[in-house]
Amino acid sequence: MRVVFRHAWMQKHPTPSNRGGDFHWHPSGAIPPAIRSTLGELTTRERGQKASLWIIDPSYVAWARTFAAVSPGDQRRYTGLAATIAQPAGDRAMSGSTWSRSLPGVFAALPLVPAVPLDGSNDRIVGRPAAPLGDGYALHCTLEGPADAAEKSGPQAVEPDLLRRLFDDGERRLAGALYRGGPATSRDAHSEHLPGTVGKLLSWFPPNERIRPRTGVFTARSVGVEKLGQSDGVANFFHYLTRAWFCPAAISRRRPGYALDCWQLVLDLSARALPELFADLTRMATAWDTAENLYRYLVDCGALSPDELAACEARAPRPLYNDAVSDAGWLWNRLLHYWGRGFLPERLLPQLADLLARRIAIDHLFHLDAPDDDSLPGRYLRRLRYEALLPQERVAAMMGAVSQTLPSLSPHSEVYLG
Numbered sequence: 001m002r003v004v005f006r007h008a009w010m011q012k013h014p015t016p017s018n019r020g021g022d023f024h025w026h027p028s029g030a031i032p033p034a035i036r037s038t039l040g041e042l043t044t045r046e047r048g049q050k051a052s053l054w055i056i057d058p059s060y061v062a063w064a065r066t067f068a069a070v071s072p073g074d075q076r077r078y079t080g081l082a083a084t085i086a087q088p089a090g091d092r093a094m095s096g097s098t099w100s101r102s103l104p105g106v107f108a109a110l111p112l113v114p115a116v117p118l119d120g121s122n123d124r125i126v127g128r129p130a131a132p133l134g135d136g137y138a139l140h141c142t143l144e145g146p147a148d149a150a151e152k153s154g155p156q157a158v159e160p161d162l163l164r165r166l167f168d169d170g171e172r173r174l175a176g177a178l179y180r181g182g183p184a185t186s187r188d189a190h191s192e193h194l195p196g197t198v199g200k201l202l203s204w205f206p207p208n209e210r211i212r213p214r215t216g217v218f219t220a221r222s223v224g225v226e227k228l229g230q231s232d233g234v235a236n237f238f239h240y241l242t243r244a245w246f247c248p249a250a251i252s253r254r255r256p257g258y259a260l261d262c263w264q265l266v267l268d269l270s271a272r273a274l275p276e277l278f279a280d281l282t283r284m285a286t287a288w289d290t291a292e293n294l295y296r297y298l299v300d301c302g303a304l305s306p307d308e309l310a311a312c313e314a315r316a317p318r319p320l321y322n323d324a325v326s327d328a329g330w331l332w333n334r335l336l337h338y339w340g341r342g343f344l345p346e347r348l349l350p351q352l353a354d355l356l357a358r359r360i361a362i363d364h365l366f367h368l369d370a371p372d373d374d375s376l377p378g379r380y381l382r383r384l385r386y387e388a389l390l391p392q393e394r395v396a397a398m399m400g401a402v403s404q405t406l407p408s409l410s411p412h413s414e415v416y417l418g
Contacts, residue, residue, distance in 0.1 A: 001102050001143050002089035005111050006030050010040065011080035012071040013117040021073020026118060031062070031085050039064050039081055042217055048079045051219040052189050054198070058099065058211045060087040061106055065115035065190050082115050100207040104156060105143045107199025115190055155204040155263050158197060160252070163245065166197055170246045173223050175238040178202060179274075181214030183223045194218060204241065204263055206270050233279025240266075240278075240365045248371035262364040262377075264408040269361055284355075285362050291331040295321040298335070303351045308344060316343040329383060332359075336388035336398070353401030356380060360406065 008030040009015065015026035025036050035055065042053040043066060055062040064083035071078055086106050088099060166186055167174055177184035178201055186194065202210050230238075247259040255261075270277050287297035298304045313319055316338055325331050338344050339352060359380050367376040375382075385395055403410050 001098060003086050003102075003106055003109070003143055004089040005109075006085045006087075007111075007113055008036075008083045008085065009081065009118045010036070010043070010083070011069065011117040012073065012078050013069065013080075013119065014072070015118050021071050023078075031083070035060070035062055035085060038062075038215060039083060042215060043079055043081055046079070046217060046219060048077075049219050049221055050189050051217050052186070052194055053081070053215070053217050054195075055215045056103070056211060057213050060085060061103070061110075062086075063107075063110050063112070063195050065112065067115040067117065069117050080117055082113050082117075084110050084112055086110060097207060100211045102143055103210045104199035104203040107202065108196040109143060110195045112192055112195065154267065155260050156200040157257075157260055158200045158245065160247070162193060162197060166191055166194060170242060172238070172242055174201075174245070175241040177216050177223075179205065179209075179238070179241075181216050183217045183219060185223045186218040186220065189218045189220050201245065204244070205274065206267060209273060231275075231279060233277075233282045234275045236282050237275055237278035240368060243365075243368035248368065250371035251367065251374075254374060259368075261408065262368070265361040265364055265406055268406045268408050269358065281358060281362055281365075284358055285366075288328045288359070288362075291321060291325045291328050294328040294331055298355075303348070303355060304344075308348075312338055312343045316341075329379075332380070333383055333388045336384065336390060340388065340390040340394040349397065349401050353398055354405055356384065356398065357402050357405040357409075360402070360409065 009026050010023065011026070012021055012023055014020065015024070017026045017028045018024040025031070038055055039053055039062065043064075046053075046066060048068060049066070050068075051066045053062075053064045053066070062083060062085045064081045067080050067082060069078060069080055070076065086109075166188060168185065168187070171185060173182075173184045176182065178198065188194070241263075244259040244263050251258050266274075266277070284297065287293045299306075299309070309320065318334075320334060320338060321331055325334065335344070336352065339346075339348055360377070363379060364377045367373065370376055384390070384398060388395075390398070
């Protein structure tokens with residue numbers, strides 16, 4: 001895949017395209033007016049703060065760093081921009097799926113110029129040579145092809161020390177800012193490592209959710225946590241994504257790749273947008289608090305029909321649910337046991353496997369909040385194997401169906417079973 005990177009400056013220092021002392025963009029035609037307008041608006045909001053501004057669009061990416069300078073004309077201090085814009089090269093538009101898969105690599109390859117004005121007298125960046133961009137201020141670069149990018153479309157590991165050098169440990173505003181746009185606090189808003197790190201963090205979103213149009217700002221000033229308009233599902237989405245990025249040391253010491261494995265299970269489930277998925281997971285986790293709530297949830301979601309329940313009650317030695325079954329885990333074990341013994345119909349296998357897959361993913365996420373409980377991620381795998389009292393062939397059938405929903409689980413499932 002070929003990408004063209006272009007540099008542009010917004011400043012009051014003279015440039016080859018404007019020898020005066022008023023605000024202007026150079027080169028004047030390097031980037032479309034819409035991008036110039038958006039970056040200018042973001043700069044105004046920051047009011048001279050040291051910041052990096054970014055734009056994600058289905059057809060381009062922009063990254064700009066602010067700089068403070070004194071205009072040689074009126075000797076007044078002003079805030080300017082040194083920007084890099086990335087777009088697919090060539091006349092033919094790149095497909096959205098190819099661009100979205102390539103987005104992490106595009107961010108990693110962004111050629112940044114120093115956050116200083118361009119000196120128009122000699123066409124150099126003030127104090128140092130201009131970046132070697134060949135065609136004016138444009139660089140044509142070949143990134144990974146679509147086939148390779150597709151294979152690497154999952155979440156990419158972020159070096160923990162670098163992440164903590166750029167952001168406060170557990171920075172809660174970061175996930176929301178990258179997913180929906182908006183401000184976030186960075187320890188070093190001008191770091192050359194910031195775009196590449198952002199690209200890796202974007203890889204934790206499904207490809208189709210990476211290129212939704214949005215803008216954001218990284219600044220050194222403190223940014224509060226956004227709460228207005230957040231449902232429980234959205235709040236949990238941002239919370240657990242943050243916990244995965246800043247994986248607790250107690251977990252990463254035991255399993256260095258745990259955060260990636262955990263989030264890949266989430267992506268296995270993400271047929272819908274991540275906020276919608278987490279809304280479903282939140283409802284399910286809440287229902288699983290008690291046996292009574294789980295029983296109602298199974299009926300309400302259509303996993304168990306009234307006729308099937310009546311037939312089960314008539315044939316099974318005990319009711320599927322009664323007051324004596326107070327624990328949701330026991331109710332789940334009995335549900336699997338009754339399915340395995342034929343008291344519930346075979347057709348329930350896909351529904352039960354889907355519920356089990358979601359429960360496993362939930363427990364992987366819960367482990368990020370309870371890092372000392374290393375048994376948590378695999379407790380429902382162990383219940384399937386040892387507590388549901390199923391024949392081995394029924395366990396294998398259930399695990400096969402779960403693997404259809406969670407293909408990323410299979411290489412790690414034996415770790416939890418001992």
